[in-house]
Amino acid sequence: MLEFLEQLTNGLARGGIYALIALGYTMVYGVMKLINFAHGELFALGAYLGYCLLVSSNLIGGLGPVLAIGLTIILVMGLVALAGHLLEKVAYRPLRHSDRLAAVVSALGASIFLQNAIMLTWGAQYRAYGANLLPNLLITVGGLKIPLIRIVVLFSALVVMLGLRMFIHRTRLGLAIRAAAIDQKAAKLMGVDVRQVITVVFILGPALGGLAGLMVGLYYGQITFNLGQLYGLKAFTAAIIGGIGNITGAMVGGMLLGLIETLGAAYISVGWKDAFTFLVLIMILIVRPTGILPERVVEKL
Amino acid sequence: MTVGDSLMLKLEGLKVAYGAVEALHGIDLEVRRGELVSILGANGAGKSTTLMAVSGLVKPKSGRIIFYTDDGRQEYLENLRSHQVVGLGVIQVPEGRRVFGPMTVEENLKLGAFSRKKWSEDDLKKVYQLFPRLEERRHQMSGTLSGGEQQMLAIGRALMAAPKLLLLDEPSLGLAPMLVKSIFKAIKEINLSGVTVILVEQNARAALKLANRAYVLDVGSVVLTGCAEALLTDEKVREFYLGTR
Numbered sequence: 001m002l003e004f005l006e007q008l009t010n011g012l013a014r015g016g017i018y019a020l021i022a023l024g025y026t027m028v029y030g031v032m033k034l035i036n037f038a039h040g041e042l043f044a045l046g047a048y049l050g051y052c053l054l055v056s057s058n059l060i061g062g063l064g065p066v067l068a069i070g071l072t073i074i075l076v077m078g079l080v081a082l083a084g085h086l087l088e089k090v091a092y093r094p095l096r097h098s099d100r101l102a103a104v105v106s107a108l109g110a111s112i113f114l115q116n117a118i119m120l121t122w123g124a125q126y127r128a129y130g131a132n133l134l135p136n137l138l139i140t141v142g143g144l145k146i147p148l149i150r151i152v153v154l155f156s157a158l159v160v161m162l163g164l165r166m167f168i169h170r171t172r173l174g175l176a177i178r179a180a181a182i183d184q185k186a187a188k189l190m191g192v193d194v195r196q197v198i199t200v201v202f203i204l205g206p207a208l209g210g211l212a213g214l215m216v217g218l219y220y221g222q223i224t225f226n227l228g229q230l231y232g233l234k235a236f237t238a239a240i241i242g243g244i245g246n247i248t249g250a251m252v253g254g255m256l257l258g259l260i261e262t263l264g265a266a267y268i269s270v271g272w273k274d275a276f277t278f279l280v281l282i283m284i285l286i287v288r289p290t291g292i293l294p295e296r297v298v299e300k301l
Numbered sequence: 302m303t304v305g306d307s308l309m310l311k312l313e314g315l316k317v318a319y320g321a322v323e324a325l326h327g328i329d330l331e332v333r334r335g336e337l338v339s340i341l342g343a344n345g346a347g348k349s350t351t352l353m354a355v356s357g358l359v360k361p362k363s364g365r366i367i368f369y370t371d372d373g374r375q376e377y378l379e380n381l382r383s384h385q386v387v388g389l390g391v392i393q394v395p396e397g398r399r400v401f402g403p404m405t406v407e408e409n410l411k412l413g414a415f416s417r418k419k420w421s422e423d424d425l426k427k428v429y430q431l432f433p434r435l436e437e438r439r440h441q442m443s444g445t446l447s448g449g450e451q452q453m454l455a456i457g458r459a460l461m462a463a464p465k466l467l468l469l470d471e472p473s474l475g476l477a478p479m480l481v482k483s484i485f486k487a488i489k490e491i492n493l494s495g496v497t498v499i500l501v502e503q504n505a506r507a508a509l510k511l512a513n514r515a516y517v518l519d520v521g522s523v524v525l526t527g528c529a530e531a532l533l534t535d536e537k538v539r540e541f542y543l544g545t546r
């Protein structure tokens with residue numbers, strides 16, 4: 001039982017990370033009907049910027065863990081958001097009026113470019129955040145020992161997701177995003193500045209992705225330049241499982257993916273974990289091609 | 302203010318092309334304050350294209366779209382982006398209604414007021430007064446409304462923007478005759494309350510009964526214009542658009 005709860009909390013934390021990345025795919029797709037293939041690389045960039053701040057610049061030594069992590073979160077999210085914004089300007093905006101496929105090619109190109117840029121900057125070898133970066137605290141709940149970092153990861157993922165939901169449903173800009181996701185032309189006729197909406201989703205999505213990258217570094221301890229590939233692919237799948245374009249769906253899909261993967265690795269086979277995960281995902285999609293959420297909940301964004 | 306004492310909108314030599322194909326070959330058109338002007342024409346004549354150009358959703362190849370504001374300024378709409386046009390109070394109800402299906406009726410109406418700094422429950426009430434059906438269904442997903450109810454919603458949503466100039470693109474499309482009647486009655490009411498209206502229609506007879514003046518488009522050009530009563534009895538119009546009855 002304890003073993004199961006241990007795996008469960010681990011799966012939820014992993015799922016929270018997937019969910020954060022999946023949100024970036026789904027928001028951009030919702031508004032632009034474009035899959036931002038470079039999103040996984042923005043996520044990896046977040047992991048490396050975190051490495052840069054926490055390990056190379058040793059912020060923790062200077063500021064103490066709480067302040068250092070707080071500052072790192074803000075800087076990583078801000079810088080990756082900026083990168084996402086530049087990406088939109090350079091790779092997508094010039095193609096606004098061109099063929100869909102042109103944008104896909106541009107997205108793939110941007111992805112390769114970013115991955116190479118990361119490799120050239122930080123090298124092809126693994127980089128370690130280090131096991132002793134944060135005090136290795138264990139929280140004990142009735143015999144169950146949970147690493148503090150797991151709680152921090154899960155908790156911040158949930159807070160960010162909740163915040164995003166409130167932003168989308170309670171603010172004027174959120175309303176504009178929802179309207180543009182349903183029908184761009186009609187949204188324009190309501191006075192929504194769709195260009196501004198696109199700018200916003202290309203800032204929000206990457207910010208969340210960058211945060212997820214930082215979390216991976218902190219939670220798993222080491223990163224590599226092609227980190228974005230597999231995480232990107234899985235989070236993208238999570239977004240599809242939740243019904244692409246659907247924000248709640250991306251959250252649910254990400255969580256589900258984290259759980260399936262962790263429990264599969266624990267109880268079936270570590271080596272077959274990715275194969276097993278995708279098998280389950282494919283089966284879900286065969287049964288529900290438009291995603292797991294029931295029809296009535298399916299509200300775009 | 303009497304109807305038609307000052308200009309509100311003027312199109313000068315408006316040309317629009319989709320790729321290499323020119324859809325409008327130089328349209329001249331005027332709308333005066335308080336008027337209800339109808340644009341008639343067969344499928345593909347360029348009626349929707351004209352409205353889309355005014356709303357800033359397609360950019361003209363050449364020509365001008367001049368909007369005269371209440372305080373006497375002239376705005377060249379061809380240089381503005383769509384949300385700026387909406388900001389001036391030029392509001393379109395597009396062909397096919399395009400309500401936001403996954404949102405409720407009331408959310409759609411609130412979204413209609415998106416361009417305004419302030420709006421009140423009174424604005425909602427006014428829409429519900431005009432279309433009581435919408436109030437009954439305020440919490441229903443608008444995608445599940447009937448065609449007629451969706452049209453009411455599309456018009457109500459536009460009213461929430463406090464339009465100065467209302468552009469209606471084929472509001473009678475696909476509606477039963479009874480519903481067309483009540484929609485047209487509502488349009489007249491809106492116009493009489495002081496909103497200038499451009500009504501694009503294929504249902505020429507009904508539109509001409511409502512309008513002050515009308516323009517007839519054919520493959521991208523204005524072929525006929527005049528006051529509505531005269532057009533109703535015009536030989537050519539009767540032959541081509543009203544059917545000889």
Ligand SMILES: Nc1ncnc2c1ncn2[C@@H]1O[C@H](COP(=O)(O)OP(=O)(O)OP(=O)(O)O)[C@@H](O)[C@H]1O
Pocket residue numbers: 319322324342343344345346347348349350351396503
């Ligand atoms: N997005 C587009 N791309 C290419 N051609 C277009 C586009 N929209 C309209 N057209 C063409 O422009 C011409 C005018 O179309 P428009 O929709 O303005 O006609 P309409 O008078 O509104 O017709 P209807 O009564 O059928 O709505 C048509 O020949 C149409 O095929």
Ligand SMILES: [Mg+2]
Pocket residue numbers: 348349350396470
């Ligand atoms: Mg049309």
